[in-house]
Amino acid sequence: MLRRIFILFFPVFLFANFENIAEKGLELATFMNLKDVKNFKNSLNEIIDLSADEIKKFDTKSSNLGLDLPKFLENLATDENKKNYLNKIRIMFGEQLKYAADPLKILLKNEINNLSENELNEIMDGKILLSDFIKKYDFNAIREIIFPLIADLSLNENFKRNYKNLTGNSLTSDFNSKFTNEFLSEFFVKAANEEIKFRQNSNATFEALKKLLK
Structure with missing residues (x-):
């Protein structure tokens, strides 16, 4: 359950070290249910900071790299050889995404800090999905961070070779x-x-905890 909150901030946060930041996820869920605007915002900022730090030191050689590539590539991995080529592409992409950690951290923290109290309340109430909010207002800015990394990756000879093999x-x-x-x-x-x-x-x-505390 706690792991899911980190998907809201960006794909690279999917493979952060969640053991180190799970506690913050629990805090965030608590503040969300309590409708505590100030602490909800603070927790979002702390999670973004911690996630970005973990991403920069993440070992992309790990066999548990939880990073989905676009389906037009994923769907081609129909045998072990192609799965191997796909995984090599995934690892190289993961290495590139490390460079996105700091710019994304700045972008997302600015977005969170500029949210009005009304917007935060709507997010906590579930009237607005935070992921939809980020997509609506920050998709192009996120794209501007990611696109140059992909462009750089596409010049790499190993990447081009694995892409052709796949x-x-x-x-x-x-x-x-x-x-x-x-x-x-x-x-x-x-x-x-x-x-x-x-x-x-x-x-x-949260409802189960409230019943236990009555």
Whole structure:
């Protein structure tokens, strides 16, 4: 349950060290249910800071790299060889995303800090999904951070070789835009679904705790 909250901030936060920041996720869920605006905002900022720090030191050689690539690549991994090529692409992409940690941290913290009390209340009440809010107002800014990293990656000879082994084709001129747009679009669909699940689980947990404390 706690893990799901981190999907709200950005794909790279999916493979942060959640053991180190799970406590903050619990605090966030508590403040959300208590409708504590000030502490809810503070917890969001703390989670973003901690997640970004963990991402920068994450070992992308780990076999548990929880990073989804765009479906147009994932769907091609139909045998062990292609799965191996896909995983190499995933690792290289994960290494690039480390460079996004600080810019994304600044962007997202600015967005959180500029939220009005009314907007925060609507997010805590579930009237607005935080993931939808970020997508609406920050998609292009996030894209501007990610796109150059993909463009740089597409110049890497090892990346190009693994891509060709996976797809059977060389990189095309529209690859950078296609990869970036589909990666972000697919992420935000998943983020919205996970946020809904997180809210349902945290609400149920909070209600159970209230009954125990009566």
